Amino acid sequence: MKELVILVPNGQNNISSIAGSHKLFSRANDYYKRMHNKQVFNIQLAGTAKKVDFDEGLFSVKTQVNIVDLDKVDLIVIPSLDHNYDKAIKLNPDIIDWLIEKYKEGTEIATICTGAFLLAASGLLDNRKCSTHWITEDVFRKKFPKVNLLSGGLITDEHGIYTNGGAFSFLNLLLYLVEKYYDCETAIYCSKLFQIDIDRDSQSAFSIFTGQKDHNDEIVIKAQSVIESNFKDKISFENLANDFAISRRNFDRRFIKATGNRPVEYQQRVKVEAAKRSFENSRKNINEVMFDVGYSDVKAFRTIFKKLTGLAPVEYRNKYNKG
Known part of the structure; x- marks a missing residue:
């Protein structure tokens, strides 16, 4: 035994x-x-x-x-x-x-x-x-x-x-x-x-994206705030780095060190979190939610959503919608 x-x-x-x-x-x-x-x-x-x-x-x-x-x-x-x-x-x-x-x-x-x-x-x-x-x-x-x-x-x-x-x-x-x-x-x-x-x-x-702000890099915190406030829009991270008077390479390095994600990955997580909330609390269809969070390509949206949640958008909506 x-x-x-x-x-x-x-x-x-x-x-x-x-x-x-x-x-x-x-x-x-x-x-x-x-x-x-x-x-x-x-x-x-x-x-x-x-x-x-x-x-x-x-x-x-x-x-x-x-x-x-x-x-x-x-x-x-x-x-x-x-x-x-x-x-x-x-x-x-x-x-x-x-x-x-x-x-x-x-x-x-x-x-x-x-x-x-x-x-x-x-x-x-x-x-x-x-x-x-x-x-x-x-x-x-x-x-x-x-x-x-x-x-x-x-x-x-x-x-x-x-x-x-x-x-x-x-x-x-x-x-x-x-x-x-x-x-x-x-x-x-x-x-x-x-x-x-x-x-x-x-x-x-089951995960809830909480923003990964447990760090002390003030520039990255400000960048996170910009991304979260404008997640529906196409953001130029080159311009964002310039706004903080640092190089794009240094901006990416600091962002990854602070959050564990590249800036574009962080934006994707914010978008998907917003989509999850919409699927849970509204009767919008997949395309409506996709456009609301700033995606125009159905395939790209589905791929990113499933990568981060483990479920396809329709599977997530059917499983967690409260309506």
């Missing part, structure tokens, strides 16, 4: 991914045992403390074993963290060192949502693909510039390390792992039992 460890980090306030992981893998074990007369995993909650409180003491999780007492581990699941990532890293140095040790021994590691911050602190994600909650992407990129963060990604799988996007999309990662460690039949059973859309592969449709 293989050994599965679900970590319980110290000082955290997110219990759902711990309980959810335990429940889903337990049900997968039960089903597989009924079908094949054996379990795949021995599941244990592990950490460095005997008990960790959540939600200001309203809930608590008791660990079953200390990480130092674990020998061979096949798979480690790191749950999502609360939003004080520096605190999470500071409170869990032993867990971070243990992750490095176990990975070197051949253990596979899966992170749920913002659990990627804890794994990234170990250096194991350097120069590798990673996904995390869309709302934390800017913070993550600045904190871990060596990691290849995939914007809008749901699941990554690289060299025995798995990561996933935000919130309850972790259930898709768990199904992915069930299919790998158990079989497709068990994954389908779990998807039906927990009513999880097994085909989801992106969190882009």
Whole structure:
């Protein structure tokens, strides 16, 4: 039997991914045992403390074993963290060192949502693909510039390390792992039992573009304001750079450093965000929304929209329109 460890980090306030992981893998074990007369995993909650409180003491999780007492581990699941990532890293140095040790021994590691911050602190994600909650992407990129963060990604799988996007999309990662460690039949059973859309592969449709203004470059902030106020118009970024008395090359360099996007990419994101809001709250057709946000080429609009949301415009409208 293989050994599965679900970590319980110290000082955290997110219990759902711990309980959810335990429940889903337990049900997968039960089903597989009924079908094949054996379990795949021995599941244990592990950490460095005997008990960790959540939600200001309203809930608590008791660990079953200390990480130092674990020998061979096949798979480690790191749950999502609360939003004080520096605190999470500071409170869990032993867990971070243990992750490095176990990975070197051949253990596979899966992170749920913002659990990627804890794994990234170990250096194991350097120069590798990673996904995390869309709302934390800017913070993550600045904190871990060596990691290849995939914007809008749901699941990554690289060299025995798995990561996933935000919130309850972790259930898709768990199904992915069930299919790998158990079989497709068990994954389908779990998807039906927990009513999880097994085909989801992106969190882009759920993301809300917030402007990427967590930086101190005043020129870029002013440029962002110009783009957001005039996103329907054709903007000359050459002229915009001249307005700020800097070269176009320097303007692009500063913009990319501050936001992670080229100016034209930033404008595309602003346009698509406006289109998303229109699809959600109006009865306008695709062409009307396209023209409203400054596109005249249907193919170009559809291509950019699907690239940034993971859905075609008509699919997005049908899925999220409140009318």
